[in-house]
Amino acid sequence: MFCEGDLPIARTSLCAVQLLLLKTFGQHQHKKKLKIKYNIMNTEDNKDKDLQAESTSAETAENATNTGNTTGNEAEDCEDLLAKERDRYLRLFAEFENYKKRTSRERIELFKTAGQDILSALLPVVDDFDRALADLATSADEQTRKGVELIYNKLIGILKNKGLERIEVAANDAFDSELHDAITQIPAPTPEMSGKIIDVVQQGYKLGDKIIRFPRVVVAQ
Secondary structure, eight states, rough: OOOOOGGHHHHHHHHHHHHHHHHHHHHHHHHHHHHHHHHHHHHHHHHHHHHHHHHHHHHHHHHHHHHHHHHEEEHHHHHHHHHHHHHHHHHHHHHHHHHHHHHHHHHHHHHHTTTTHHHHHHHHEEEEEEEEHHTTTTOOOOHHHHHHHHHHHHHHHHHTTTTTEEEEEOOOOOOOOOOOOEEEEEEOSGGGGGTTTTEEEEEEEEETEEEEOOOEEEEEO
């Protein structure tokens, strides 16, 4: 049993205990609030991290898509460029082949007609021999005629070795404007002679396949 003198002490102790309990309860409530606040902050941070991760994933996917599209476009551009270069190469190759064939033909033709100027300059000499032999055919000087024929044949042989050929044409042959040079036309003596050669005024010659002088003829009209 308490005495009257112990009552103030008991009251004081009770108050101290109550204060201690209140303080302890307050600290507990404060810690609880802090914990709840901490959990809320962690939850918000996690949400922010999730949103950031989703945004990063979306950007990565978009970049990958853009990269894929860019790579596809670059591949198409490379294929187009390759096709253009291949076509250009084939065209250049064809042009070069044509150039080689053309130059080869020109070189062969040049070899065949290399002495055209000299041979053309000798044709009047051949004409003089033809006229001399025609005059000597009616001459009584047989030795002179044979000597001239010998020189003439030697000259003709040398010219043939160089590729010169006489274009064979004679009277009564049909006139061909591609091969003959008509210097004049005369009335045909008979209907059958119309369009035919009456006389050969000058012989024609060709060097290889090229005519260097057309035969000059008189044509019946």
